[in-house]
Amino acid sequence: MFFLFPKKRRDYLLNEPLARVNQWMDDNQPKLIRFLQQLVQEDSTRGNEYKGQAVIIEKCRELGLALDIWEIGKETTEHPYFYSDRTEFIGNPNVVATLRGSGGGKSLILNGHIDVVPIGNRADWKIDPFSGEVKEGKLYGRGSTDMKGGTAALIYAMEAIKACNIILKGDLIFESVIEEESGSAGSLATVLRGYNADGAIIPEPTNLKIFPKQQGSLWFRIHVFGKSAHGGTRYEGVNAIEKAIQVIQAIEQLEKRRNASIHDPLYKNIPIPVPINIGKIASGSWPSSVPDLVVLEGRMGVKPEEMVEDAMVDMDQTLQLLIKEDPWFNQKPPTLEWFGARWLPSTIEKDHQLVTILQDSYKNITGTDAVIEASPWGTDGGMLYHAGKIPVVIFGPGTTALAHDSNEYIELEKVFIAAKTIVQAVLQWCEIDELS
């Protein structure tokens, strides 16, 4: 017989500590808010991640976790999954803090990124983007929703487990990584340093939905060529902007074709499951001249089950068809380049135990059914999945719409719900040692 205790006994083993943990969480909400505030108050944009990590390290020391702090090195930057233009990581370490289990349980990674995107135009912010100001249940600031709110929920979950003297069987591995916003080099480094587990939860801003599948994405740059001429004799030239419109329209058709082939019910409420976005266009320097070059940049979504390389082939074939069919493109072929950041996709089954445990926990905490969907964006989950073969679920308190925007905020109520849901999932996944 596999189970040492009958179901009832197991339920008691879970329920009694869970009740304690929940009670502690209810009693200590100001702790969580204060910690999140501290975290948001540190400007941990790219190159400044150390400021956020210092807050994390201090907290993990206080909790008595086994700390590992290191800077990304060659083993990462020379790895084929390293997609970044950054070469300098000195002073901005990754942090992993482990709560070692007593043995026999499944291990779990709790992963959050410490880097935040730039604030953009300061004038668009009504409050100081690094104030962490709380107003009407919302905590404001860059990174509050993406994803310091999620990270704070993880820390709070661990703190509750420690404070309630609960001993887990499986290892609980908390990762505070850099470089998520620029291509997952931080999470790649954790895998290469040997951190692996039976599952991982990443509290990116899902608005408390559960994402077992994540879209990947990669950046492309296309040069479209024309022939310059004076605007008054524009017929003597070829306007690169006109030719770029043809390229954009071909890409729109490609997006249609790629999405028409997706029938996954997790995408049923998503108008375009894996979009291709044209994010930048630049051409010309003089109103009276026919421009001879357009530079397009964009983001291509990658299906959860798709290989990045296959998505690349799709885009390349679209351009090849244009080159074949259009005499001008034949003479001056547009060039395609994959540059900058890249996020790998990831997928686990909808009924994977990590998903169902989170589902149950969410229902238990909120009384309502969790929404299960596929993510419209990439996360570090793709890297953990591809580099570490780790099953990943994304579930967090923030909301996509606020991420990267001015006046970013997070609803504190959702951070509590996320923390409570995650703590219950941890107790079930890693299991509680009877000695607790």
Place this chain on the structure above:
Amino acid sequence: MFFLFPKKRRDYLLNEPLARVNQWMDDNQPKLIRFLQQLVQEDSTRGNEYKGQAVIIEKCRELGLALDIWEIGKETTEHPYFYSDRTEFIGNPNVVATLRGSGGGKSLILNGHIDVVPIGNRADWKIDPFSGEVKEGKLYGRGSTDMKGGTAALIYAMEAIKACNIILKGDLIFESVIEEESGSAGSLATVLRGYNADGAIIPEPTNLKIFPKQQGSLWFRIHVFGKSAHGGTRYEGVNAIEKAIQVIQAIEQLEKRRNASIHDPLYKNIPIPVPINIGKIASGSWPSSVPDLVVLEGRMGVKPEEMVEDAMVDMDQTLQLLIKEDPWFNQKPPTLEWFGARWLPSTIEKDHQLVTILQDSYKNITGTDAVIEASPWGTDGGMLYHAGKIPVVIFGPGTTALAHDSNEYIELEKVFIAAKTIVQAVLQWCEIDELS
């Protein structure tokens, strides 16, 4: 009886001095080349026009012409035809040099601009852009074709008249103006200073064709708005680039309609008589974001007989129709702005005496018929025509294709032909005093 002399006598009165002038021109070609070289060697880009004017002034003094040198002032900058973003003209004067006639003949303006466009990318030049180097009958350098070659032809024509002691009845007014490349403020200033005449020749690069009609042009800037979103949920935003494509396509249709209404035989060999050129597009700052703003800039051609205001209305109505028909544009209307430079159109009849005299002269010099066409670009002629009511013909030795380009050059043989054609036209138009 109107004519004092029978036709034969008049022919002799023209032909004998003309023969002398032509002989002088043939004998003094190195003078012209040396002068043009000096002129090209001075970098007279905007703000540096004084360098080129110094060469002009020195030469006009040598020829004993009545000089007027002045800086553009308020009478010009506050005039409704002043289309420029420049406010500072100190140190960069206009120059007018008059060869006073003995009376009784028609006056003629010979107008050339001293300003040249920037060299662009120095690396694209095979020779020093201010060398004035001569190779195989071509003189190289910025401004050689646009339009120092033409100006040198004018100076050479006047020098020949002076050297051959020919006295004209009508005034010959040579204008070396600034600011042609940026909206004709220099030529506007000449009119406002009182310079007027019965006709004007401007030797812009027509490749020795005769242009009695000139297209005008003006610059527009359109802001097209979108709604930002993350690229992964691009359906939550409105991509300003997609909306800008709609605007561009509506402008293409407008261009078609405007040109379909032109039946002037002077345009019969011109694929698009008055083009609308999209010269610049800029949008977005991040491949993964849906851009919420596109800025388009372009040049709209104005028909020779059209009022600039009517062309503006055409463009505005095109946008208004989009705003009416498209719900998004209705909500976020694109904005239209007319900015920077503007060149007024100009037109005289194909059989105007200034045209026929140039035609005859050209045939006399080259033995072939001149091509009469309408210009694909604006010149200072539009300003002389609108501000001064002066009939204008454009006829010059350069070629459009080389203007504003790297490795600009002019064929010296064409400068000679232009100078000889112009000198004969001057003698016929202004008439020769019998005392000559």
